[in-house]
Amino acid sequence: MSTILITGGTGLVGSKLTELLLANKHEVRILSRKPSANNEYKWDVSNKYIDENALTGVDYIIHLAGAGIADKRWTDERKQIIIDSRVETANLLFDKVKKLDIQLKGFISASGSNYYGAKTVDKIFKEEDSAGNDFLGKVCLHWENAANKFKELNVSVTILRTGIVLSSKGGALEKMKTPIISPLGSGNQYMPWIHIEDLCYLYIKAVEQDFSGVFNAVSPESHTSKSFSKILAKSVNRPYLPIAVPGFLLKLIFGELAVILLKGSRLSSNKVLKYGFRYQFESLEKALHKI
Numbered sequence: 001m002s003t004i005l006i007t008g009g010t011g012l013v014g015s016k017l018t019e020l021l022l023a024n025k026h027e028v029r030i031l032s033r034k035p036s037a038n039n040e041y042k043w044d045v046s047n048k049y050i051d052e053n054a055l056t057g058v059d060y061i062i063h064l065a066g067a068g069i070a071d072k073r074w075t076d077e078r079k080q081i082i083i084d085s086r087v088e089t090a091n092l093l094f095d096k097v098k099k100l101d102i103q104l105k106g107f108i109s110a111s112g113s114n115y116y117g118a119k120t121v122d123k124i125f126k127e128e129d130s131a132g133n134d135f136l137g138k139v140c141l142h143w144e145n146a147a148n149k150f151k152e153l154n155v156s157v158t159i160l161r162t163g164i165v166l167s168s169k170g171g172a173l174e175k176m177k178t179p180i181i182s183p184l185g186s187g188n189q190y191m192p193w194i195h196i197e198d199l200c201y202l203y204i205k206a207v208e209q210d211f212s213g214v215f216n217a218v219s220p221e222s223h224t225s226k227s228f229s230k231i232l233a234k235s236v237n238r239p240y241l242p243i244a245v246p247g248f249l250l251k252l253i254f255g256e257l258a259v260i261l262l263k264g265s266r267l268s269s270n271k272v273l274k275y276g277f278r279y280q281f282e283s284l285e286k287a288l289h290k291i
Contacts, residue, residue, distance in 0.1 A: 005029045007031045147159055160203070182243060192267045218269055
C-alpha cells in the first residue's frame with residue numbers, strides 16, 4: 001500500500017482514480033482550495049501555501065490540476081491562467097517537497113496529447129518527437145518541464161500525454177452527444193482518445209510497477225472526426241449527418257481555441273504496450289458500449 005497525494009482529485013479523472021486507488025488498498029489524500037472531507041487538505045497556490053500534513057509520509061504525488069483548456073475563450077489572460085494552473089502548482093509542490101525533505105518515490109503528471117501541436121498531418125507521433133510551437137504545444141512543454149524538475153531530487157517522474165477522456169460522468173463526450181451528430185470542420189482531423197478506466201489504470205501502473213518516463217496515454221485505435229462521429233451516433237441511437245459543422249462557424253463561436261476541434265494527429269501507443277499494459281478498451285465501439 002502506498003500513500004498518494006492527488007491534485008485535481010475532485011475532477012473527472014481524479015474522482016475515478018481515487019475510487020480505483022482506494023479499491024487497490026492505497027491511501028489517498030487530495031489537495032483542495034476548500035477542503036470538505038477528512039482526506040482533503042488545503043492549498044492556496046497564490047499564497048504558496050500547502051497544509052504540510054498533506055505531504056507527511058507521502059509516497060507519490062499525482063498532478064492532475066489545471067484550468068480547463070476548452071472552458072473559456074483564449075484571451076491573453078486566460079492563456080496565462082491555463083499555463084500557471086499547471087506550472088505554478090507543480091513548482092509549489094516541488095518547493096514544498098524539497099523544503100520538507102519528503103522522500104517521494106514518484107511524481108506522476110498529466111500532460112496533453114496536443115504536446116506535438118494542434119495540427120493534422122500523416123505522421124504518427126511518438127514520445128521522442130518534439131513539442132509543437134503553437135500555444136498548446138508550449139503549454140504541455142512548460143507543464144512537463146515543471147514535472148521533470150523533480151528529477152533534481154532523484155524522484156522518478158512519469159508523464160501521461162492524455163487524449164480525449166471518455167467517461168459516462170461528463171467531460172468531452174457529453175458535449176459531443178448532440179441531437180444530430182456530425183463531424184467538425186474537414187472531418188479528417190484525428191481525435192486521440194482513451195477510456196477513463198484505462199487512463200486511471202495507467203496512473204495506477206505508475207504507482208505499483210516500474211513505469212516511469214513519458215507515455216502517450218491514448219487508445220491504440222485511431223479515429224478521425226468523421227469515423228468517431230459515426231460510431232458515436234450509432235452507439236447513442238442518434239442520427240448521423242455527414243455534412244460537417246463548418247470550421248469558420250466554430251472559429252466564430254470559440255475563437256482561437258477552435259483549433260482543438262479542427263486539428264488533430266495520431267499518437268502511437270506502442271510504448272505503453274511495450275511496458276506490458278493491456279487496454280480494456282482498445283476499440284472505440286467497445287468503449288462507448290461500456291459507457
